[in-house]
Amino acid sequence: MSVLRRFGSIALVATVLLTAACSSGDDKKVAADAGGALTTVSYLTGAGVQGREAFIYVAIEKGFFKEEGLEVKVQPGNGTEQNLKLLQSGQADYAMVDITASLIAYGEKKFTDFTIVNAVQQLNLSCIMALSGSGIAGPKDLAGKTIAYIPGGVVYSLFKAYARLAGVDGTNIKWVVMNAQQMPQNLAAGSIDAATQFAVGKPAVEAAGKGKTAVVMPFSNYLNDLYGNGLGVTKKKLAENPKQVKAFNKAMLRGVEYAMANPDEAGQIYAKYQKLQPAKVAAAENVLMKSYVEGGANAAPIGSLNRDRVARNIAIIQSAGLVQAGLTPDDVITFQIPS
Incomplete structure (x- = not known):
């Protein structure tokens, strides 16, 4: 099942009236090209801008974000803690964060105004x-x-x-x-x-x-029940603009799915936007990442999060003494974005 079917059809955030009569992705893209206003949002990568995050540039290059009425400005992140700091302070709209590190940060009460809406990797990297x-x-x-x-x-x-x-x-x-x-x-x-x-x-x-x-x-x-990275957003933004969060999530996961199916092209697209790694190295990272994105229990759908698995994630970090008792999956994870 494709990401597009899994997450359903989502109207453009900034051009709802313009696209109300359109039913296909091509129609929406044409409408955006015809001059529909795009909403600019910022996105923080996980750590630096490595080839493993080519999917964000794929989603930009292929017009997936544009179809949702979004223009994405990519900024290099510097790890989960720094990304959560920038996210919570309003200096970024969306950020790639490690789910386990985010659970730890919330459990320690370092950062609490955030939630995670997808799991890019079903297995920890x-x-x-x-x-x-x-x-x-x-x-x-x-x-x-x-x-x-x-x-x-x-x-x-x-x-x-x-x-x-x-x-x-x-x-x-x-x-x-x-x-x-x-x-x-x-x-x-x-x-x-x-x-x-x-x-x-x-x-x-x-x-x-x-x-x-x-x-x-x-x-x-040894720690085989931990998720990898996921998309973080503030709880405030999710509450105020769930349609935009859903649109961003949908477009980004389309980019993930495309990059996993076409790693060489993903590497070339990455190299068009970034010079840190050559296309060949970026492509190789995407080849390696595929098993992490599509892995996990029962071949879970790309981007999906399971409440029981998150609970087991929490149990692992609690047993390691990294957080105290009381943390629950719903404190940190949004399992279904509101309509």
Whole structure:
């Protein structure tokens, strides 16, 4: 079943009167092209602007947002905590955030005026990554090593839970703060031994490593019931403009679905808008991401969120001592956007 059928037909936000008589996506696109006003909204990527988020540019390039009456301005994010800060302060309309990190942030009462309306990845992407020749072949080799991380990032937040299950002695690990874009080059230079990463970042790390192979240690091998990233929006915006939120969600998930089906084209579209990664690397990230987007229990529909699974996510982070009891799925997740 396609994303379009799953999320239904949604009228244009800014051109309802103009498109009331139109029934097809082509008609709506023609109407927008004919001069219908578009509503400009801002979107924060997860961390930097990597090829794994080509889907947002796909949705722009293919006119999916325009069909919904939206013009999207993409801004580079810097991890869940910073993205939630900007979102809650009104400096962004929509933001990509890690669902587990968001649950932790809400449970700690750092941020509470937000909700998540989809799951781009049904499986969590968090991992520790190293390069061959670093002396790291598996999780237990991380003991005593220097690992770069993003403050407030989900990988660092989850590391203790992962380390306990994977048998890692984390007492003498040296943690250093580093921007996500700098990590591949520093791994290649040997100034750090490993880095917090998303598993789909393997092509970029190997490209920087110039012939070295990436050693990927996915958290999902041990924490296999956690979601990945999802679309965050403030509760205030959802309450005041649910039609726009639904329209944005629909267009974005169309972009996700298209990018997973056409990774090479997604890489080319990404490279048209961004120069951080070449098209080939961006395409490779999308190939790797497909199993995370389409994975999970019972091949869940793209973007879907299940209340029972979110409850299990909460139980995992509670058992790791990351949040106190009392947090519920509906505190953070909107399972159905109001009409």
